[in-house]
Amino acid sequence: MHQDRTADLIPFTIDLTFEEARRRAAVVTALGPDWDPMAALRGEDEAYALFYSGLDAEQQRTYDRLVAAGVLPGEDQGRAAAH
Structure with missing residues (x-):
């Protein structure tokens, strides 16, 4: 029979909030100032x-x-890409 060793585990958590905000900012920067989301949706x-x-x-x-x-x-219902 196996012994339960979960009590020996060390909790490990990562908060990805900052990384997600950084990633989103990088995407918007890469799109550039001329990107028009409404025009993109109309095109789709x-x-x-x-x-x-x-x-x-x-x-x-x-x-x-x-x-x-x-x-x-x-x-x-609209388009999946528009929501």
């Missing part, structure tokens, strides 16, 4: 609409089934 919406445009009847039925199943967002 346009790309999404273009990607799913021109579907034939069978593709449209498959797309509708995927939306109904919650696999793809519907028009009223």
Whole structure:
């Protein structure tokens, strides 16, 4: 039978709050002052609409089934990248 040695363990914790703030600041800096998040979201919406445009009847039925199943967002739900 194994002996329980958890009482011998030393607690180890790391607070990543500072590192996460540093990482986010680095991302915003890398994006630069001209980055427009609303324009990026509009571009993603346009790309999404273009990607799913021109579907034939069978593709449209498959797309509708995927939306109904919650696999793809519907028009009223917005895009995953926009949230």
